[in-house]
Amino acid sequence: MDVRQVAQYLNMSVPWVYREAAAVGLKADKFGNGSNAKIQFKSSEVQAWVRMRQL
Template identity: 60%
Template sequence: MDVRETAEYLNVSTSWLYKNSARSGLANYRFGTGSNAKIRFKVSEVEAWVKQQREIL
C-alpha cells in the first residue's frame, strides 16, 4: 500500500505515517532516494501491527 492508502486504512494522517511509522514499529519500505523516494507498506505487516496495537491496549 502507498502512504495515502495506509493512512486511510489506519485512520491517521499521512504526515503521522511519515513521522512516526518507524518509531512506532510499523515497517516501511523506501524505493528511491531523497525527496523523490516512494514509501510503501506491506498489507500483511500493517494488519499484524494493528493486531499488536490492539493487544497492547
Template identity: 45%
Template sequence: MEPQPHPTESRTNNNRSRRRQPVEPVLMETSEVAAMLSMSTSWVYREASKLGLKGYKLGRGKNAKVLYKKAEVFKWLEQQKIH
C-alpha cells in the same frame, strides 16, 4: 482430420491464462496506510518506525516512495486491539 497442437503449445497457453489472474498487492503506499488508520500521511511518516512498522523506500530524493508490507500493517493493527 485436424492437426494436433504440439504438447508444449498447450502448456504455454495454459500458463498464459494463469498469469492473467489478478495479483493481490503485497505493499501499501503511505497514503493507503494513513487512510486505513484514519491518520495523516505526515503522522505515518513520523510515527511508523517508532511503532515498529518498517518502511521500504523506493527511489531517491523527494520523489521517493515509502511503502509498507500489508501483512505487517495488519499484524501491527491487530496488536493494538484493546482486550
C-alpha cells in the same frame, strides 16, 4: 500499500505516517533516493501491527 493507503487504513494523517510509523514499529520499504523516493508498506505487516496493538 502507499503512505496514503496506510493513513486511511489506520485513520491517521499522512504526515503522521511519515513522522511516526518507524517509531511505533511499522516497517516501510523505501524505493528511490531524495525527495522522489516512494515509501511502501506491506499490507500484511500493517494488519499484523494493528492486531498486535488491539491486544
